[in-house]
Amino acid sequence: xxxxxxxxxxxxxxxxxxxxxxxxxxxxxxxxxxxxxxxxxxxxxxxxxxxxxxxxxxxxxxxxxxxxxxxxxxxxxxxxxxxxxxxxxxxxxxxxxxxxxxxxxxxxxxxxxxxxxxxxxxxxxxxxxxxxxxxxxxxxxxxxxxxxxxxxxxxxxxxxxxxxxxxxxxxxxxxxxxxxxxxxxxxxxxxxxxxxxxxxxxxxxxxxxxxxxxxxxxxxxxxxxxxxxxxxxxxxxxxxxxxxxxxxxxxxxxxxxxxxxxxxxxxxxxxxxxxxxxxxxxxxxxxxxxxxxxxxxxxxxxxxxxxxxxxxxxxxxxxxxxxxxxxxxxxxxxxxxxxxxxxxxxxxxxxxxxxxxxxxxxxxxxxxxxxxxxxxxxx
Numbered sequence: 001x002x003x004x005x006x007x008x009x010x011x012x013x014x015x016x017x018x019x020x021x022x023x024x025x026x027x028x029x030x031x032x033x034x035x036x037x038x039x040x041x042x043x044x045x046x047x048x049x050x051x052x053x054x055x056x057x058x059x060x061x062x063x064x065x066x067x068x069x070x071x072x073x074x075x076x077x078x079x080x081x082x083x084x085x086x087x088x089x090x091x092x093x094x095x096x097x098x099x100x101x102x103x104x105x106x107x108x109x110x111x112x113x114x115x116x117x118x119x120x121x122x123x124x125x126x127x128x129x130x131x132x133x134x135x136x137x138x139x140x141x142x143x144x145x146x147x148x149x150x151x152x153x154x155x156x157x158x159x160x161x162x163x164x165x166x167x168x169x170x171x172x173x174x175x176x177x178x179x180x181x182x183x184x185x186x187x188x189x190x191x192x193x194x195x196x197x198x199x200x201x202x203x204x205x206x207x208x209x210x211x212x213x214x215x216x217x218x219x220x221x222x223x224x225x226x227x228x229x230x231x232x233x234x235x236x237x238x239x240x241x242x243x244x245x246x247x248x249x250x251x252x253x254x255x256x257x258x259x260x261x262x263x264x265x266x267x268x269x270x271x272x273x274x275x276x277x278x279x280x281x282x283x284x285x286x287x288x289x290x291x292x293x294x295x296x297x298x299x300x301x302x303x304x305x306x307x308x309x310x311x312x313x314x315x316x317x318x319x320x321x322x323x324x325x326x327x328x329x330x331x332x333x334x335x336x337x338x339x340x341x342x343x344x345x346x347x348x349x350x351x352x353x354x355x356x357x358x359x360x361x362x363x364x365x366x367x368x369x370x371x372x373x374x375x376x377x378x379x
Contacts (some may be wrong), residue, residue, distance in 0.1 A: 011132040013038050019109050022373045025100040040076040040130050044139055046101050047124040049083030055123040068148040076202035081113050127153045145275055173292035174200050180269050186240050186261040201290050205239040208284040211254030216283040224307045242270050287313045
């Protein structure tokens with residue numbers, strides 16, 4: 001929502017965006033556009049800079065939403081308010097943007113806008129409605145979450161979309177999760193398109209992963225082993241990768257090691273599913289039952305701890321695994337923890353061996369530590 005009192009103010013765009021000697025904005029080809037052309041439109045003031053990593057990551061999302069809305073004829077415009085430190089950087093960054101900008105040379109107007117809208121960090125997108133009122137200062141979040149569907153980027157529109165998502169959850173099916181308006185298939189790592197319809201009726205794992213993430217790399221190794229064993233046993237189980245990789249090459253490199261299916265790299269559904277399943281950690285493996293409903297929101301730890309024994313990830317199986325763990329704890333002895341083969345001793349700093357049998361009956365503290373760990377050294 002809008003900061004301070006700005007929400008109740010109706011701004012005159014010409015006064016807001018012009019200066020004493022300028023009544024125009026510029027395009028990246030140096031064309032000038034009279035500010036009066038923006039009157040009556042929904043306008044996004046985009047505070048951003050080329051040196052800002054999150055800005056560079058968000059700008060393509062905004063470009064996509066802007067171009068989709070432009071192609072539909074919606075009255076939406078964006079004005080870039082640069083935080084770049086020199087004209088060369090501004091021009092290189094602005095060259096990637098299809099909208100307008102306050103000229104870089106007008107540092108006074110750019111500074112005034114940042115102060116007026118209390119910009120504390122970038123990227124920051126302030127949305128002005130057709131009357132010039134601030135309808136939201138959460139434009140970045142709305143565009144990131146909903147893209148062009150978030151238009152006109154108001155709280156009311158966000159509430160409608162959230163209600164639609166809740167309704168979709170109540171009526172959830174595999175098709176509603178994986179199919180989009182432009183795609184009704186998933187892909188294999190050899191490029192084949194597999195209709196989502198072929199997965200309906202199966203148990204499906206949605207694997208949220210980033211190729212370079214250590215935890216994802218470790219789980220993928222274990223998951224490949226489990227997946228192959230289940231296929232050998234003829235189980236009706238499939239996995240669909242929901243890749244959160246930023247680059248196509250990273251995606252391809254990671255996906256080629258996986259024997260299952262995937263959504264296309266950077267498919268719009270990937271970010272939607274992150275929000276839909278309220279993703280909190282990586283890796284995450286959501287299990288969808290044969291009826292299309294969510295059976296388990298994350299079985300990553302179950303796979304890591306139990307492997308194929310955790311299948312089919314049902315509540316009954318979880319109870320069974322809990323009972324097994326309980327029995328293990330009840331049967332636990334010091335020897336079962338510390339003895340390994342012929343290694344039935346621990347050592348002192350001097351190197352002397354102390355039989356573990358001499359420790360039985362004592363209270364034992366197991367201290368996990370490493371010399372490279374600063375907090376460990378502090379203790």
